[in-house]
Each structure stands twice: as C-alpha cells, then as structure tokens.
Amino acid sequence: MIQAIDRAAKVLSSLQGARHLGITELSAELGLPASTVHGIVKSLQGHGLVAQEPGGNRYMLGPALLKLSNVYLDTLDVRARAMRWTLELARRTGLSTRLGVQLFDEVIIIHHNQRPDGSQQMPETGLSVPAHASAMGKVLLAYNPEYATGLLGRSLRTLTGATITDPTQLAIQFASIADFGIATEEDEAVLGESSVAAPVVDTRGNVIAAVAVVIPSSQWPPEPDVLNSLRETARNISRELGASTWPPRAPQPTVLVHPKSPEPLTRPET
Amino acid sequence: MIQAIDRAAKVLSSLQGARHLGITELSAELGLPASTVHGIVKSLQGHGLVAQEPGGNRYMLGPALLKLSNVYLDTLDVRARAMRWTLELARRTGLSTRLGVQLFDEVIIIHHNQRPDGSQQMPETGLSVPAHASAMGKVLLAYNPEYATGLLGRSLRTLTGATITDPTQLAIQFASIADFGIATEEDEAVLGESSVAAPVVDTRGNVIAAVAVVIPSSQWPPEPDVLNSLRETARNISRELGASTWPPRAPQPTVLVHPKSPEPLTRPET
DNA sequence: GAATGCAATTCGATAATGTCGAATATCCCT
DNA sequence: AGGGATATTCGACATTATCGAATTGCATTC
Structure with missing residues (x-):
C-alpha cells in the first residue's frame, strides 16, 4: 500500500x-x-x-x-441489467426495492426503486448501511465467509435496539442464508423498517450484489408471494448476467476466530 | 503536488x-x-x-x-438551499432546471428538476458538460476570468455544429454576461436543447454556482417571463446564502492571452 | 492435454520523493 | 492595532515509492 x-x-x-x-x-x-x-x-x-x-x-x-461516481454507476453491468427487474419487483410487491454491493463492512445501495404507491420518498441510491444490520449485507457476508470471519472478530455497531451484534448469532444466520438463499432483517438498521434480500450471481458463480425488498415492520413477516417474487428477481438478474445456477453454491461456512464455544461453528452437512 | x-x-x-x-x-x-x-x-x-x-x-x-459523492452532495450548502427554489422555477416555467458548479473546464450538474409535464426524463444530477458549451459554464467562466483566460488559450471541443469555439467570440459573450447576469446557449452542447443560466452568489460575493433553465430549441428564444423567473430564482438562492447584492459585481474582464487583434479585449466601461 | 504467449504480480536495490519541523504569511478576533 | 491561531512555504533528510527483472498465473492455440 x-x-x-x-x-x-x-x-x-x-x-x-x-x-x-x-x-x-x-x-x-x-x-x-x-x-x-x-x-x-x-x-x-x-x-x-x-x-x-x-x-x-x-x-x-x-x-x-x-462525476466519478456517476461513471461508476454507468459502468456497473449488474445495475443496468437489474434495473428493469427490480422495477418489476417493486410493481409486483408494492414495496420499495434495493440493489446493493459490498464496500468492506457496509452495503452501498447502487439502485433504488420507490414504493409504487405514488408517495414522495427519498432516493436511496448512494446510501450505505452497515452490512451486519441489513438483509443485503447478510447475504453478501454469508457468501463472503473470508471477510465475514474477520468482521465478526471486531465489535459491531448497534443501530437500533434490535441490531444483532453477537457474532455467534450472526454466524448461525449466515449459515442458514447460504442454505436458503434468503436473508432477513427486522428493525435492525432502522426502526419500523425490515427487509428481505437475495444474492445476485455472475457467470463464474460469485455473489456480486444483493437485491432486497423493504417491508414496513408493521407488515412483517412478508407474504410468501413476496419471497417468491424476490427469489425470482434475483434469479432473473443472475441469469441475465450469465449465471448457470441459482441459488449459488453455498460457500465454506463462516468460522468464528475467537469462538466462545470450543468447537468452531459449522453448517450442518445436508 | x-x-x-x-x-x-x-x-x-x-x-x-x-x-x-x-x-x-x-x-x-x-x-x-x-x-x-x-x-x-x-x-x-x-x-x-x-x-x-x-x-x-x-x-x-x-x-x-x-458513498463519497453522496456525502459531497449532502455537504453542499448551495444545493440544499437551492432545491426548493429550482423546483419552484420548474413549476413556474414548465421547464427542466439545473444547478451546476465548475470543475475545471466542465460544469457538473449538482441538482436537476425534471420538466413538470409528467413525462419520463433521465435524471441529470452528476452529469457534466464542457463549460464553454453550456449556459451555466459561461456564467461560471464569465465570473472566473482568471480561469477563463487560460481556458480560451487552449483549443476547445466541438460538440454540435453550433458549438462556439472561437476564443474571441466567447470573450465577447463573457463580457456581456458579466454585465447582464444572464448567459445563453443555443444548441451548443446538445442539438435541440438550449439553455439560459444565471449566477448564484455567496456571502462574500463569489459566484459559486449557476442555475439554468433548459429550453427546447423549438421554443427559442425564451419568453421574458422565463428570464425574469430565472433571475429571481438566482437572486433568491443567493440571498438565502447571505449575498447582499445581485447580480454580482462584474469581475475584471477576461483577457485573451494570444489575441489575434493587437488590443486585448475589454468590456466597455459603463 | 501440453505448450506458448500475454498480462498481472512479486521482489529488491536505488535514488528520487515525500515527509517533517521550523519559519513565514495570512486571517480573524479582541 | 495587536495577538493568537491557522494555513502555507521552504529545504534538509531519510524514508519511501519507483523501476526493471524475474515469477506466477491465465487463457488460448495447436
């Protein structure tokens, strides 16, 4: 450096x-x-x-x-491909949708579709959320165990009373996310706001982004329809990027570096 | 460096x-x-x-x-203050409006209001236009003669058939912009699109941004009403920033470094 | 499936480069 | 008008980035 x-x-x-x-x-x-x-x-x-x-x-x-950031957004292939699908997802679910990428311990929202109810909402493109407190972040971490392991070693920031900062609890979530291809978050970043996210995969099977649906916590848990639409959206974007399979193959499980329990946590073999 | x-x-x-x-x-x-x-x-x-x-x-x-650029936009005092006024300007004129700042030989659009006719338009925030081919750029250059002098020495890019690249012609325009506080541009950056711009001034009298109205070239020249609304918008924003006078005091005139005519071009004294 | 060629990456010696502290200039506040 | 604080300039020094050669890795061809 x-x-x-x-x-x-x-x-x-x-x-x-x-x-x-x-x-x-x-x-x-x-x-x-x-x-x-x-x-x-x-x-x-x-x-x-x-x-x-x-x-x-x-x-x-x-x-x-x-100017640089504008070019950055234009450069992103995922974004260009995903936009039409996330718009469709927003229409279908009546909810706002997001597309995000990982930036170290945060998720940067690279595209945002407003709730189609016509109300005035703040554009969210460019905003960042701590990865451990967002559904998109959990997806990205679950498929990036190398980084996740390091992150869980540090102490995590609390954003709301519901933010999960316990490494063990997060590691368990990551394991199940890798299995099901869906991450959730309930009031963990913003009170009253929850979300569900799914991974976007490229040709070589890498998770390069996450799609999310934002759900008012009053409507939690989401309808099965919403989950299915989300999954389908993630699959469609991934397919358009050249991915052959979706959900992506589960990565090596996240390992806790300083586990309190003697055995490192592993995902049960299926 | x-x-x-x-x-x-x-x-x-x-x-x-x-x-x-x-x-x-x-x-x-x-x-x-x-x-x-x-x-x-x-x-x-x-x-x-x-x-x-x-x-x-x-x-x-x-x-x-x-992420950085998002914070940059949030940081800009002008932008926050100007938004409500440019929105009003767009409503009043039925045209799209822009707010821009100088970045060397370009203008970066830091805020954009769409035409209020409900049609789908591309967001323009973050786009850049060569300064010499835009009304906003001409305003900024006219009040930044030091930089303008250097710029006119270099050879300028042609964007459309109507782009003005002749230093002498531009220097004349700058002089009259400094006098009237209004710059215009007809098809010089994009065919079919013309614009008018006015300077935004801060407490100490510096021109720190420009407001513009974009006018379809088919509707050129703009109604006097449009010009008045634009002027008033620029004045309102400037006043909110603490400026005491508007239009700003005219700067030292732009001087051509390698003039073809023996005498450097000056603005006639008023 | 092996071999070739191209591009990315690593490594270590060299001196060019950025760094630092002191000195100066500039600004703002009293 | 004076004083304090902050930004800025300057030059000697040694740390630091730079460069070219060597290595690794990848992809494409035969």
Whole structure:
C-alpha cells in the first residue's frame, strides 16, 4: 500500500465523516504534521477531489467525486441489467426495492426503486448501511465467509435496539442464508423498517450484489408471494448476467476466530 | 503536488474515461511502468476507490466513490438551499432546471428538476458538460476570468455544429454576461436543447454556482417571463446564502492571452 | 492435454520523493 | 492595532515509492 495514497484516501474518509475540516483538524485526526496534510489536501484539490469551503480555510469533498461516481454507476453491468427487474419487483410487491454491493463492512445501495404507491420518498441510491444490520449485507457476508470471519472478530455497531451484534448469532444466520438463499432483517438498521434480500450471481458463480425488498415492520413477516417474487428477481438478474445456477453454491461456512464455544461453528452437512 | 497522489488521480481519471482497463493498458496510457501502476491501483483498491472487474484482470472505478459523492452532495450548502427554489422555477416555467458548479473546464450538474409535464426524463444530477458549451459554464467562466483566460488559450471541443469555439467570440459573450447576469446557449452542447443560466452568489460575493433553465430549441428564444423567473430564482438562492447584492459585481474582464487583434479585449466601461 | 504467449504480480536495490519541523504569511478576533 | 491561531512555504533528510527483472498465473492455440 503506497503511503501517500493511503493517506490521501484517509483524508477523503475523514472529510466524509466530518463534512468540513481545517488542516489542523485533519492533522489531529490522522496524527500527521500539518504540513504533510496540507500537501496531501492540495494535491487532492488539484484534481477536484477536495474543495475549499467557500469562505476560506476549511476543506470539504470535491465535485470530481460526483462525476466519478456517476461513471461508476454507468459502468456497473449488474445495475443496468437489474434495473428493469427490480422495477418489476417493486410493481409486483408494492414495496420499495434495493440493489446493493459490498464496500468492506457496509452495503452501498447502487439502485433504488420507490414504493409504487405514488408517495414522495427519498432516493436511496448512494446510501450505505452497515452490512451486519441489513438483509443485503447478510447475504453478501454469508457468501463472503473470508471477510465475514474477520468482521465478526471486531465489535459491531448497534443501530437500533434490535441490531444483532453477537457474532455467534450472526454466524448461525449466515449459515442458514447460504442454505436458503434468503436473508432477513427486522428493525435492525432502522426502526419500523425490515427487509428481505437475495444474492445476485455472475457467470463464474460469485455473489456480486444483493437485491432486497423493504417491508414496513408493521407488515412483517412478508407474504410468501413476496419471497417468491424476490427469489425470482434475483434469479432473473443472475441469469441475465450469465449465471448457470441459482441459488449459488453455498460457500465454506463462516468460522468464528475467537469462538466462545470450543468447537468452531459449522453448517450442518445436508 | 505529491507525485503518487497525482498519479492516483490520473488513474481514476483514466478509468473514468475508459470504464474498464487492465494494468498494461493503464501503464500505456499514463506512460509508467506496469509495476508502478499496479502499486497505485492496489492502493486505491484497498480503499474501495477502484474495484476489480468481476472476472479478473481488469479494473474499474469502485463503490467508495458513490458513498463519497453522496456525502459531497449532502455537504453542499448551495444545493440544499437551492432545491426548493429550482423546483419552484420548474413549476413556474414548465421547464427542466439545473444547478451546476465548475470543475475545471466542465460544469457538473449538482441538482436537476425534471420538466413538470409528467413525462419520463433521465435524471441529470452528476452529469457534466464542457463549460464553454453550456449556459451555466459561461456564467461560471464569465465570473472566473482568471480561469477563463487560460481556458480560451487552449483549443476547445466541438460538440454540435453550433458549438462556439472561437476564443474571441466567447470573450465577447463573457463580457456581456458579466454585465447582464444572464448567459445563453443555443444548441451548443446538445442539438435541440438550449439553455439560459444565471449566477448564484455567496456571502462574500463569489459566484459559486449557476442555475439554468433548459429550453427546447423549438421554443427559442425564451419568453421574458422565463428570464425574469430565472433571475429571481438566482437572486433568491443567493440571498438565502447571505449575498447582499445581485447580480454580482462584474469581475475584471477576461483577457485573451494570444489575441489575434493587437488590443486585448475589454468590456466597455459603463 | 501440453505448450506458448500475454498480462498481472512479486521482489529488491536505488535514488528520487515525500515527509517533517521550523519559519513565514495570512486571517480573524479582541 | 495587536495577538493568537491557522494555513502555507521552504529545504534538509531519510524514508519511501519507483523501476526493471524475474515469477506466477491465465487463457488460448495447436
């Protein structure tokens, strides 16, 4: 990892968290001398990745990021293919749908279809949710056991009273998700909002995204119809991407690194 | 400018242009050894700014950009303030409206209101247009003469038959924009589409954004009503940002560096 | 199914490069 | 107008990124 680039990325990350920061604040946050941070920030600014706050001495994220992210979305094959299917899913279920990809310990929503009831809803594309507290995240983790193992080692953030942070409990969920190809989440990220998600697979069988249906918790649990439509949507998208089988083959089970129980948790063989 | 960061930004920029590139292709494009490029790309990948194409050996932009850009939009004070006014402008005129900021020689659309006729239209937020071929860009350049001078020195891209690329002609337009606070563009970026734009000013009198109304070229020229509404919108947004006067004070006129005429072009004193 | 060629990746020596701390400039607040 | 804080500039130093050669991995061909 190239030091200067690593630091530059950390600067972007800090600005992402704090919105507006001066050089001194940044240097405190990164534990680096002010002059070093200054050089980094100016370099980023030279490419529009960071911008001077109008009014002088503080910095914020820059407009180049918007352009890059727009191209990123255009680049994503999954997204282009999935859109028509998630729209159909939203129509069928009367619910809002999401398509998400993994970004480390989070899920980034790369496409969002509003509930077709005509009400005004906030666009969710670009939002991120902690992976362990979302149905999409659980799907992605269940099929990415290598990463999941690491994640379960760290301590997880609580978002609502219902957020599951116990590694053992999550590992059990992951195992059953890998078996059934469906993940659920009840009020774990946002109170009053639950969701169900399914994996999207590419040609070589990798899970590269997740589709989800968002269900008001008052309507929980979802109708079997909803689950079937979701499954079918995930299968259709995957097929369009060239996947031969769906649901994807179950991965090696997630292993807890520091299990409280002596035996590492494994998925029962079928 | 820190070399490694500069190169990293150039990698992002290349991927922005080409969507998918291998290490070799990138190294050819940047004129650097493959191993150097590899290090840069891996560093970016470590932060999610670049992602491996599903299927192996090529790289594309990464999901972290989407998250960053979302925060960027949230961070922008202008945008939050302007939204309700541009919506009103769209309602009043029956036309689609845009809010844009400058990114070097382009304008990035940071907010877009669709034409209120109920037809399905593509969301334009995040799109970029060459500054010299758009009304918003002309506004931003007219009030940023330092940058404009440099830009007019380079050769400008033609987008449609109507794109104005002659520096002298553009410099004349900039002068009159600075006087009237309104810029226009007729089919210069997209055939059939014309637009009018006005500057948005902050507390200290800097032009930080531009508002525009997009007009089908078949309806050109715009009604006086449209121009008035646009002006009023720009003034309202500016006032909300703390600007005391609108239109902003005219800047030092844009000077041509290599003028064909012996005298540099100046705006007639009023 | 083996062999060939291309591209990605790893590795280590080199010196070019970014880093750091001190000095200076700029801004804002009293 | 003065003082404090913050951003910015500068130059010596040693850490750090860079580069080319060697290796691995993949895909395509025969």
